[in-house]
Amino acid sequence: MPAAIGQELVALLPRLRRFALVLCRSYALADDLVQGACERALANAGSWTPGTRFDAWMFRILRNHWIDHLRRMKVEGMTEDVETHTQLIGDPGEAPILSKLALTEVQRAIDTLPHEQREVLVLVCGEDLTYREAADILNVPVGTVMSRLARARKRLVELTEAA
Amino acid sequence: MSQLHLSDEILMAFADGELDEPVAAAVAKAMAEDPGLARRVVDFQQSRRLTRSAFSSTLAPDVPPALYAAVSAQVKAFEAGNAADDTVTEFKLRPPPAARSGRTYPSFMKMALAASVAALAVAAGYFAGQREASGSNGLIAQLESPSVRHALSTAASGQDVELPTGRLRVISSYRLANGSLCREFKLQGAAGAADAIACRRGEWNVDFAAAKPAGSADYIPSDGADPVSAYLQSVNAGDPLMGAAEAQALAEAAR
Numbered sequence: 510m511p512a513a514i515g516q517e518l519v520a521l522l523p524r525l526r527r528f529a530l531v532l533c534r535s536y537a538l539a540d541d542l543v544q545g546a547c548e549r550a551l552a553n554a555g556s557w558t559p560g561t562r563f564d565a566w567m568f569r570i571l572r573n574h575w576i577d578h579l580r581r582m583k584v585e586g587m588t589e590d591v592e593t594h595t596q597l598i599g600d601p602g603e604a605p606i607l608s609k610l611a612l613t614e615v616q617r618a619i620d621t622l623p624h625e626q627r628e629v630l631v632l633v634c635g636e637d638l639t640y641r642e643a644a645d646i647l648n649v650p651v652g653t654v655m656s657r658l659a660r661a662r663k664r665l666v667e668l669t670e671a672a
Numbered sequence: 673m674s675q676l677h678l679s680d681e682i683l684m685a686f687a688d689g690e691l692d693e694p695v696a697a698a699v700a701k702a703m704a705e706d707p708g709l710a711r712r713v714v715d716f717q718q719s720r721r722l723t724r725s726a727f728s729s730t731l732a733p734d735v736p737p738a739l740y741a742a743v744s745a746q747v748k749a750f751e752a753g754n755a756a757d758d759t760v761t762e763f764k765l766r767p768p769p770a771a772r773s774g775r776t777y778p779s780f781m782k783m784a785l786a787a788s789v790a791a792l793a794v795a796a797g798y799f800a801g802q803r804e805a806s807g808s809n810g811l812i813a814q815l816e817s818p819s820v821r822h823a824l825s826t827a828a829s830g831q832d833v834e835l836p837t838g839r840l841r842v843i844s845s846y847r848l849a850n851g852s853l854c855r856e857f858k859l860q861g862a863a864g865a866a867d868a869i870a871c872r873r874g875e876w877n878v879d880f881a882a883a884k885p886a887g888s889a890d891y892i893p894s895d896g897a898d899p900v901s902a903y904l905q906s907v908n909a910g911d912p913l914m915g916a917a918e919a920q921a922l923a924e925a926a927r
Contacts, residue, residue: 513751515747515748515750515751516747518743518747519740519743519744519747522735522739522740522743523735526735526739527727540736540738540739543739543743544739544742544743544746547743547746547747548746551746551747554750563749584771586748602682615722615723615725615726616726618810619723621724630721630723630756631727633688633720634719634720634723634727635723635724635728636727637724637725639688640685640688652681653687655681655684655902656681658684659679659680659681659684659716660680660722661719662684662715662716662719663680663715663719665723666715666718666719668721
């Protein structure tokens with residue numbers, strides 16, 4: 510019997526959507542991604558190990574779903590070079606979404622970071638995941654998580670201090 | 673210790689509480705001696721706080737109701753599917769792992785089908801064949817009576833058999849991927865009618881049943897599907913056994 514993950518899934522929606530927005534920067538696409546990831550999660554509910562972090566498991570599914578989406582869009586080199594292609598994928602009317610919002614300078618600074626730094630930033634600093642958990646979600650070594658994260662945060666401090 | 677190289681990563685890990693104790697102690701000691709190091713650690717703490725507040729505010733506006741509704745519907749379908757699984761489990765029908773692979777239907781599809789079975793059963797005033805729920809006197813309780821079981825072992829599909837409890841007609845026979853022989857049949861009695869699927873595991877056991885009381889209006893689902901065929905689809909019953917194939921299967925099952 511698969512674990513009863515339905516309630517947790519619904520409760521996690523705001524955070525899933527936030528992560529999806531960081532990944533794809535389009536509201537419409539983010540909602541599609543979240544919905545698709547939820548479908549995947551329910552279909553594979555048995556593969557979640559109760560007692561482990563459900564949110565980390567979902568973030569991983571969501572991100573894999575995003576990568577598959579990019580693959581379907583026939584975008585090459587998406588793992589290291591997602592940023593340069595993201596604008597091609599998002600709804601042109603909405604990307605970059607962040608400019609539509611009344612952003613704080615921090616948010617604006619985060620938005621200038623490379624994609625791979627943004628996603629590790631949201632996972633560790635936004636979602637309070639450990640380096641190890643983030644590394645598992647992103648499928649990279651812990652050392653990579655740390656170097657991306659340190660660069661992102663140094664840049665953030667520079668940008669916000671300069672402003 | 674004064675030669676300790678403290679990279680940004682190490683200082684960040686210290687700020688995040690990710691360092692093991694011996695290293696953390698060394699960093700703390702170095703910080704006490706070097707205000708520059710302390711400043712770098714404070715910056716990492718600050719960037720974490722800033723990021724946290726930025727992500728918790730406008731970057732994550734309210735989840736649109738449509739998304740909530742869509743996912744809630746998925747969850748409902750999933751949980752209804754689990755409930756249907758429970759019903760099946762009660763009757764001990766479990767397709768073996770081998771039978772699950774190479775299926776025509778993805779698992780989510782199967783859940784949706786199972787969910788639609790549950791939904792239809794409710795909508796039509798049907799009730800799924802749980803013996804406890806149906807009470808001992810109901811039509812459902814008759815579905816595993818000796819006379820019904822005997823008829824299931826002998827009657828060809830399409831043949832009406834008059835039984836003490838009513839008229840039984842086997843509609844079709846199926847061989848599931850796990851090898852079990854199953855038969856879809858209808859039992860029409862004074863109290864009402866029941867559509868059921870029984871599978872042979874030493875004896876005929878009802879795996880699924882939908883009954884409606886006498887006098888209730890015929891229910892025709894709008895999509896042309898009915899609970900029994902949806903159930904058959906969900907267990908990947910495949911094509912029915914015809915004529916000689918059915919007779920042979922029945923003969924083998926009787927042994």
